[in-house]
Amino acid sequence: MNLWYREKHTENQILSVKVTDVIHKEKTPFQELAVYETPEYGTILVLDNYIQVSDQDEYIYAEMITHVPLFTHPNPKKALVIGGGDGSAIREIVKHPSIEEAHLCEIDERVVEVSKKYFPQMTVALEDPKVKILYKDGIKQVFQSKDEYDLIVVDSPDPVGPAVNLFSKGFYEGVYEALKEDGIMVAQTESPYFNQDVMKKAYDDISALFPITKVYMAAIPTYQSGFWTFTMGSKKYDPTNVENMRKQDFETSYYNQNLHYGAFLLPTFIQNILEGK
Amino acid sequence: MNLWYREKHTENQILSVKVTDVIHKEKTPFQELAVYETPEYGTILVLDNYIQVSDQDEYIYAEMITHVPLFTHPNPKKALVIGGGDGSAIREIVKHPSIEEAHLCEIDERVVEVSKKYFPQMTVALEDPKVKILYKDGIKQVFQSKDEYDLIVVDSPDPVGPAVNLFSKGFYEGVYEALKEDGIMVAQTESPYFNQDVMKKAYDDISALFPITKVYMAAIPTYQSGFWTFTMGSKKYDPTNVENMRKQDFETSYYNQNLHYGAFLLPTFIQNILEGK
Known part of the structure; x- marks a missing residue:
C-alpha cells in the first residue's frame, strides 16, 4: 500500500507522510477527523487536514x-x-x-x-x-x-x-x-x-x-x-x-x-x- | 507548469516545494547541482537532492x-x-x-x-x-x-x-x-x-x-x-x-x-x- 498523507502548508509547500493504515475517518458536526498509522510519527490525529498530534512528538x-x-x-x-x-x-x-x-x-x-x-x-x-x-x-x-x-x-x-x-x-x-x-x-x-x-x-x-x-x-x-x-x-x-x-x-x-x-x-x-x- | 521539487527527508517523509523555473541543473565532478525558482523560498540551491540554501532563510x-x-x-x-x-x-x-x-x-x-x-x-x-x-x-x-x-x-x-x-x-x-x-x-x-x-x-x-x-x-x-x-x-x-x-x-x-x-x-x-x- 503506497499511501501518503499530504498536508498543504501553503499553496507552495506540501509535507507528505507515509501512511501504513487508515485507522479512523469521520466527519463530525464540526470538522473532518482522521487517525492514521505512520512509520515516521506513529499514530497521528488529523483535523481538517492539519496534523494535531502524533505519538512521536x-x-x-x-x-x-x-x-x-x-x-x-x-x-x-x-x-x-x-x-x-x-x-x-x-x-x-x-x-x-x-x-x-x-x-x-x-x-x-x-x-x-x-x-x-x-x-x-x-x-x-x-x-x-x-x-x-x-x-x-x-x-x-x-x-x-x-x-x-x-x-x-x-x-x-x-x-x-x-x-x-x-x-x-x-x-x-x-x-x-x-x-x-x-x-x-x-x-x-x-x-x-x-x-x-x-x-x-x-x-x-x-x-x-x-x-x-x-x-x-x-x-x-x-x-x-x-x-x-x-x-x-x-x-x-x-x-x-x-x-x-x-x-x-x-x-x-x-x-x-x-x-x-x-x-x-x-x-x-x-x-x-x-x-x- | 505544475512542477514540484521533492526532498526525501526519510523513507517516510517528503517535503514538496513548488517550482516556477528550473534555472540551472548540472552534474559536477562531485555532485548534482540544481537551482530552482520557488514562490515559497525564492531561489534555492540544491546539492544531491538536499536544499542547501534559499534566498528566504x-x-x-x-x-x-x-x-x-x-x-x-x-x-x-x-x-x-x-x-x-x-x-x-x-x-x-x-x-x-x-x-x-x-x-x-x-x-x-x-x-x-x-x-x-x-x-x-x-x-x-x-x-x-x-x-x-x-x-x-x-x-x-x-x-x-x-x-x-x-x-x-x-x-x-x-x-x-x-x-x-x-x-x-x-x-x-x-x-x-x-x-x-x-x-x-x-x-x-x-x-x-x-x-x-x-x-x-x-x-x-x-x-x-x-x-x-x-x-x-x-x-x-x-x-x-x-x-x-x-x-x-x-x-x-x-x-x-x-x-x-x-x-x-x-x-x-x-x-x-x-x-x-x-x-x-x-x-x-x-x-x-x-x-x-
Missing part, C-alpha cells in the same frame, strides 16, 4: 503550552484548557500537585472519544477525578466564568473553521475576565515563518489587555516549518523572572527550566515582527 | 554558524570555512572588523561559480580582499595547517557523498591541530529529530578532543524537521559565558546576543541523547 507541544505558564505561577489551583480534546495538555497540567481542578472545554466530543480509543497515553488523565470535561464552545465557557481560573490554555487548532473566533480580541477579553487577579493565559500562535500575521495579531490583542505579554517558542517537527510560537498573557507573574519560577519536581522530555528561560530569547526577525518593525 | 544558518563562535572569541583574525561554496558564511565572517583573512575551502568550484551567478547577495563578500578561495578538499587544507586559524567552520552538506569524511574523528583531530591555542571550531550537526546518530557521534568525537564542547540550535524551515544543531569545540573560550562575549556591533536578522545564550539551552531529549541516556 505530542509531548513537545503538550509540555510547552502547560509547564511554561504553570511553573511561572506560584500556586496554580484551577486550570481551563480550551480545545485540546486529545487530552495531552490536561495530562501535563495534573502533574502539578497544586492543581485541584482542570477543566477541558472541547466543542467536539468526537475528538475526545476518538483520542481515548487510539491515543491512550494522551488521554490517560481524563479519568482523573480532578478533571472535568465540558463539551461546549470554549467562548461560552470563558464568558460564563469570572475571576475563576489561575490558568487558561487556548489549545486551538489553526485559525480556520470553528477555531477562528479563538483568535479574536473579544475572546481574549473574556479570557482576561475569567482569570483570577494573578491569572495567566497562553495561546498557541502558529508558525513565525508561515503565519506571521496570526502571531502578530495575537500578540497585539493580548498585550493590549495583559500587563505582561511574552512570546516563546518550541520546535515541533509535525507542524508547518517545524517551529512554533506561544503567546502568554499574565496579570502579575513574569515568566522570564527566573528567581520566582517554581522548581520543577517531575521529569519531562522537552521542557526544562533552563529551556523555560531560553524559549523566550527570540530570533531578531520575530522580535521585529512583534515590534511592528 | 539562508541568513539563519549563515548567521548562526558564524556569529556564535565569532562573538565567543575575543579577537578572531583568521577563519577557515570548509564547504560553504554559496558564500553566505564568509559574508557573515567578514562583518567582524578584527578578521584579517577568511579562507573558503570548497572542493567543488561549480558551487561557487553557480552561486556567484544566481545568489549575488550570498556571494557578495567573495571579492573582498580579505577572502581567499581555495578549490581543494577541506581535509587536505586542514592537515596542511598547524596553529593557524582562530575559527574553523565545517559548513558541510549532509553526510552523504563527498561530505562523509567531514564527520569523522580523524578530521576533527586535524581541525584541532589547525586551530591556534585558543581557537574554536563549529560544525553543522544535522537535525536532532531525524539525524540523532550523526549529532551524537559528532558531539562524542569533538568532546573527546576539545575541553569545551557545546551544542546549540536554530530553526531553519527548509531543513529536515525545521530544527538544526551546531556543535562547537573550543580550546579556551566558553560560548555560554555571557560576561566574556564580545558586544555585537552590527545588525543581524536571526542572531542576537540574548539568542546566543538561549540557543545553548537545549530541550531535555537532546540533552539525553548527548549524555547517552
